[in-house]
Amino acid sequence: MKDYDNSMAIQMRNVCKHYPHFDLQNISLELPKGSIMGFIGPNGAGKSTTIRILMGLVQQDSGIVNVLGNQMPTHQIAAKWDIGFASEDMRLYKNETIQWHMDYIKSIYPTWDTNYAKQLVKRFDLTRHQKVKGLSHGQRVKAGLLLMLARKPKLLLLDEPTTGLDPVARHEVINELMDVLLDEERSILFSSHNTQDVEQLSDEITFIDKGRIISSENKESYLEKWRRIRLEISSDKQLPSLTGMVEQRRSGTQAIITAKSFSENMAETYRNCGAHIHSIENMTLEEIFVSEVQSSRAFNSSLDAATTGDNMNKGAAA
Amino acid sequence: MDSEFILSQADGRPMYLQIIEQIKRRISIGDWPAGHKLPSIREFAVSLRVSVITVKRAYQELESEGVITTQHGKGSFVSIDSQLDEQLREKDMNQHLVEAIKIAESLGLSEKEIKLRIEQLYRQSSKPKTTNQS
Known part of the structure; x- marks a missing residue:
């Protein structure tokens, strides 16, 4: 080489x-x-x-x-x-x-x-x-x-x-x-x-x-990007879907967000939407691993779905 | 020396933060006086059984906080700053108070109630002393 x-x-x-x-x-x-x-x-x-x-x-x-x-x-x-x-x-x-x-x-x-x-x-x-x-x-x-x-x-x-x-x-x-x-x-x-x-x-x-x-x-910069954010927001309000957010779980006024490229701006955006942030937590590699695999599989299957959908349209056209 | 550093995966905080905290404790109790040479990053990592990059990060943060200084080719040393121990302990105390305030807020306590609680606890825990500070 x-x-x-x-x-x-x-x-x-x-x-x-x-x-x-x-x-x-x-x-x-x-x-x-x-x-x-x-x-x-x-x-x-x-x-x-x-x-x-x-x-x-x-x-x-x-x-x-x-x-x-x-x-x-x-x-x-x-x-x-x-x-x-x-x-x-x-x-x-x-x-x-x-x-x-x-x-x-x-x-x-x-x-x-x-x-x-x-x-x-x-x-x-x-x-x-x-x-x-x-x-x-x-x-x-x-x-x-x-x-x-x-x-x-x-x-x-x-x-x-x-x-x-x-x-x-x-x-x-x-x-x-x-x-x-x-x-x-x-x-x-x-x-x-x-x-x-x-x-x-x-x-x-x-x-x-x-x-x-x-x-x-590099492990340190990798672990540093991932965060779990626990927040409270009134149930009639929407949380914006931000880039870097991998998962959002809501139950009543409580929400848990998993982010793969966390920044302070992200927290700020949620605050501006009326959310009260309880905690921003580090994640273990195990938790990151599971999130990473799930989000990557979800992404790939949505790509697959898109291509199959495309083929079906073609089929219909033909 | 190194054997007294114990990192725990059950701790919940990232490893590099645990290392920083334990180094600071070493310094604040006077075990590592100003000018004391820290172990090399690689040696320290091997003895702690953690990756080199984790110790490197801990050293970098300590350096940016002014706790240690690194001389190229010579190693890292505890900064020569007599105020440091006190500063560290003060910072440590503030961190604890901020944590306490967060918990109090989540319990729905007002600022006034928090202050009152601190006063009560202060009276309970501190023995009568002569206050010679203004």
């Missing part, structure tokens, strides 16, 4: 991938080096496909993918030395021990850090000489992460790293991930259903639904 930006760990531009029952459409995202991106979306939204494209495991139909300066999938072999990938369904050899796996990965990757691996065994509360088949789900996930972390990859691609872990194990994993970020050259992209983890850890947040990116931006 000519205009590859050296400060970026990941750059994706207009990436598309077609499957018989699913389309990944125009995925564009950037992850600056030294930062961590939370990738969220409902089941089947395209998170895993996107991650697999970044890993070179799936080839995009069109669009540009650059990972750590390597164009993908052409230079995937070079890229993979520096990428650590972990997913829920990591396959380990069930008749071998954790130690066997550690020796195996060590023999392939010169960056393997034996001391760090030892520390991780302790911190993850694992037993080196235990065979994989005797491990619980949580232990297996942690073993997979250990094998990846001890190689010290520059970019960590994690597909649901904390899913199915108990709270203690989740903390152990999160602690290790945060330690990775002490190094300004290392970066993480992780997908998760757990909006709480994403809200706490991420510098960047990317929302994906039905193969499309709904939004991708």
Whole structure:
């Protein structure tokens, strides 16, 4: 890529991938080096496909993918030395021990850090000489992460790293991930259903639904835009429909408004309409996530309705 | 030091505000005196287990309020301003009073009633003192 930006760990531009029952459409995202991106979306939204494209495991139909300066999938072999990938369904050899796996990965990757691996065994509360088949789900996930972390990859691609872990194990994993970020050259992209983890850890947040990116931006400015406004207005008065308003719920004189691009002007406009504002509240990422998906789906289905309506008119004309 | 910072997701306020508040408390109780060097943004973020961008935002706000100053390449320091502790506590108190007024208004109390309530509570809570201030 000519205009590859050296400060970026990941750059994706207009990436598309077609499957018989699913389309990944125009995925564009950037992850600056030294930062961590939370990738969220409902089941089947395209998170895993996107991650697999970044890993070179799936080839995009069109669009540009650059990972750590390597164009993908052409230079995937070079890229993979520096990428650590972990997913829920990591396959380990069930008749071998954790130690066997550690020796195996060590023999392939010169960056393997034996001391760090030892520390991780302790911190993850694992037993080196235990065979994989005797491990619980949580232990297996942690073993997979250990094998990846001890190689010290520059970019960590994690597909649901904390899913199915108990709270203690989740903390152990999160602690290790945060330690990775002490190094300004290392970066993480992780997908998760757990909006709480994403809200706490991420510098960047990317929302994906039905193969499309709904939004991708810096967490602080993103959270800052969303507000819930509780107000009181006499029931015979109308509330104006302002741009940036996603939802309006009224019951008697009480109204709750959800705004996705809140500004003080918005509150002022409501006041000028005779509303008395009780509170303007911040929203959690979980609440934003649900609003975002619902409003984006409502918008798309209204587009669909418009096009079907159009076709029907044409049909009538013909 | 950092272990005494506790961020809560049950708190309801954004993380960056919780960080700001706890740093201010550190300063106002004198744990972090003027000139004290704050941890680097990245170190602080890692030890708090929150994103770098959240700590960065907290530092930026503290800087714009004049609570800390950042010297390029050297780090962030508690501002050298002897009035600061008092200012912070005063600001803190005002915030609490504003909150109380809001609640009182939602209960339908008038300005007069609110003042009366404050006077009553003041008499109850404060022990007799010699008032040497004019």
